[in-house]
Amino acid sequence: MTYWRQLLPVFLFFYGQNGIADVSKNADPDTGLINWTLNQGALEVQFIQRLPDQTRGFFSARGFSSQISNDIAISCVFQIIAKNTQTGDQAKSFTIKLKEWELHYKDKMQQVKLKQQWDAEWSDQQVNQASRIAFRWATFPSEQTFEPIGDNNWGMTSLNLPPESIFDLHIIWHEGNHTQQSWIKNMICPEDR
Numbered sequence: 001m002t003y004w005r006q007l008l009p010v011f012l013f014f015y016g017q018n019g020i021a022d023v024s025k026n027a028d029p030d031t032g033l034i035n036w037t038l039n040q041g042a043l044e045v046q047f048i049q050r051l052p053d054q055t056r057g058f059f060s061a062r063g064f065s066s067q068i069s070n071d072i073a074i075s076c077v078f079q080i081i082a083k084n085t086q087t088g089d090q091a092k093s094f095t096i097k098l099k100e101w102e103l104h105y106k107d108k109m110q111q112v113k114l115k116q117q118w119d120a121e122w123s124d125q126q127v128n129q130a131s132r133i134a135f136r137w138a139t140f141p142s143e144q145t146f147e148p149i150g151d152n153n154w155g156m157t158s159l160n161l162p163p164e165s166i167f168d169l170h171i172i173w174h175e176g177n178h179t180q181q182s183w184i185k186n187m188i189c190p191e192d193r
Contacts, residue, residue: 023184036184042086042094042148043173043180048079049190050156052163058138063131068122075113076161076189081154084146091148095174098142098157104168105161113160115139163192 022039035048052073059069084094101112115136122132140155161167169184 023182033190034188036187038171038182038184039085040182041180042084042092042146042175044083044085045096045171046081047169047184047187048081049188050077050079051190052077052192055156059131059135062134062138063128064135065126068126072118072158074163074192076159076163076165077156078159079154080140080157081152082140082144082146083150083152084148085150086148092175093145093147093151094180095145096141096143097172097174098140100172102170103159103161104170105165109170110160113158114142116142118158159189161189163189165189 024037024039025034026037027034031051033049033051035046037044037046052070055073055077056066056069059072060066064072082096084091086092098112098114102109103112119132119135127135138156140157141153144153146152159167159169166186166188169187170181171184172179172181174180
């Protein structure tokens, strides 16, 4: 009995709290960018690499200075697409809170950099109100509840790591009163080409 209790944290680390997580990894044949998709319970979430040049161009076109656009671009930005895939009478909503997600990088745990943290760094002279609104709309919500039968959303998220970093992502979400969790192993921040 003690042996299995010792193995439980290892099992949860690799397979998620509620059984084996379905994680797929694919590369776009045209761009070479990698994406990871996690399917577990009601949750389907996809992480798509964004080249720093894509992100620089996006924010520069929305009035950000080249310095701030670059700061965001080289902070390991992924496009996240989340969806509630449950259907039927027993389908449940789930809630994602990015402040609960963790990254395991170089033997340390760290948090995702939330949009509110970015926004707090900028003075009104550095970033005007229109640019701030564009930033808020373009980034993944810090917290959102996804209803059954296909409720979805997407946006950019900064993982606050240097380009080409390899890390593990600990994803947590809440279905009713139950906390769910899973890991995506060996994710890679896009290179700065």
